[in-house]
Amino acid sequence: MQRILIVDDEPMIRKGFLALVKKYDPKLEVCAANNGLDAMQKMQHFSPDIVLTDIRMPKMDGLSLSKAIHETKTNTSVVIISGYDDFQYAKQCISYGVKEYLLKPVTEAELYPVLDKLLSLQKHTAVSLSLYEEWLKDAEEAIWTLDDIRLEELLDRWRTTYAKEGVQVSQCQQLVADGLDILQRRLQARGFKAVLPQNVISTLNIREAADYFQNAIREIANQILHYRSGNQKKLFDEAIRFIDLHIKEDVSLETIAEKVGLTPAYFSHYFKKIAKESFVQYRMRKRIELARALLEMPQYKVVDAGLEAGFPNYTYFHKVFKKMTGYSPTEYRAMMGIK
Template sequence: MKHILIVDDEPTVRLGLAKLVRQYSPLLSTVAVANGADALNEIQKQRPDIVLTDIHMPRMDGLELCSQVQELHQGLSIAVISGYDDFKYAQKCLTYGVKEYLLKPVTEHELYPVLDKLLLQSAPAPISIYKVEAWLEQVEAAIWSLEFKTLVRLLEDWKQEEMTAGIPVQQLALIITDGLKILVKKLNARGMASFSIHESATPPPQSAAETMHYLESELVSLYNQLFLWRGGNQKNVFEEAKAYMDSHISEELSLEEVAEKMGLAPTYFSYMFKKMTNETFIQYRMRKRIERAKQLLELPHYKVVDVGIEIGYQSYPYFTKIFKKMTGCSPTEYRSMLGIK
């Protein structure tokens, strides 16, 4: 259903315009208020498809209303219906994005063609789910990589591209809330930290500006959650990387997999890993595997062949070769030195 907001300080004019709109189409709903200030409140509650406003009104006149609407809600269709046939008013209205300027008293013959035109123009472009999903993927990557400048740029991209421009505030709030839930689910699926949003503590947004502020604050909150979890420095990231590798020592983890888990580019992760640990990724994994092999070889009930498999080497000859390279003796010789047959 389309929504028409009527703004006029004369009760008879408000009633007359509302009647004409209902006669034009029963599918149109109308809200009538007496001044620009009340009109702005209504627009914040639910963005109308069309605003029909007078110029001279108490509290806030039509020109000021048009000015604020243009600044806060670009693209909203406005028609002025005034009793003043003055070029300066019409000219001023045009600078505020007013689409039509009608003179009182207005009849259906004058109003209906304007409604035809404005309703066609006010039809919102369909929301691109693909664009929203692609944007969320970029936001996820920016947060996980702790790239704050990229996160700020993505928020600016949302505003500039106006991916959800022209839709009711309630629908915008729903899209953003659902998008944040999806983002949190993606971040939590990485299995390295626990993320959450403050949905239950946040009242439903009442305007597009409040909704965007909610989105910004929640994204910054998610960024800060990860930043604090990582201790605010890169060193903690590599401690987590080593802990993750240790817990998956028997798996054939690639450098690319671990780098992605840490939210870092593989080349940067490789360089920094060696700088922080004095070992390459392969050297560290090999050393930890052999250390684990020694622990298992000290347990008499473990067969030597099973030890190799336990630490990720499916080929026994290859396990023996690596073990001897790292320790100077074979697994069997190592066990013999311990007095285990």
């Protein structure tokens, strides 16, 4: 469903534009704002394909709004609605990617061809920045964990989504440049600085830009592998050390995920893939191992062994211990010859 945002400080003009747009296509989602600042706030939850905006408005005018939209690097098309006296002023917006200028009063004959053109263009070239942001997060984690299979899946998805027919060359080039810049900055925040070969992305066609992007991503992963001296266990050892060090404490999966720089969901998947058991299963197994070691020491009471191993009470300790070993803590101690 395509969306249009109407921005004007005059209530009657907003109402008139709403009626015109709804008459053009009742299926369109339409929202209105009374100035540029209001529009920017609404755009946080309502991502428009087209913004129709007046020039002269309080708080934030149409020129400032056009600049702000341009700086977000979204695929939103901006149409300036201007009074005659504002037309020269409106031309300043050309550097902010404004697509069309319409002079007040606007009629169906003037507005509808513009909507035809811009909505048709959006259908073929629209790129969801929120989905691209999700892709970048997934790619960052796959690169950092050196998950080659996941990374190749993501690269294939990138190519079929952002280097397909209908995507403009300049748009693909921008996605490559922005994507690599964001990934490099995020990895640098983790303590790793990637070095990529210099390339003038603006000279590449879509196929060349996609090839360069994929090769650059793989090169970053190779540099991380080399940086870690070929350690194939990657972040797993760091996570295990932290868990073992705090095995007696009720440390959450979220805490450990943050420690190694991953989202909880991805860390859970990653941990199970490497350890062949879930985080909860691993922690419980290690606690039982610790409890068994303590039960083999005569100076420890059975109850104290459970508490020392991280179990909140004896009932729970007894239940888990017997389930995992086949013996109760007391029976296990008797088997060790300890009364």
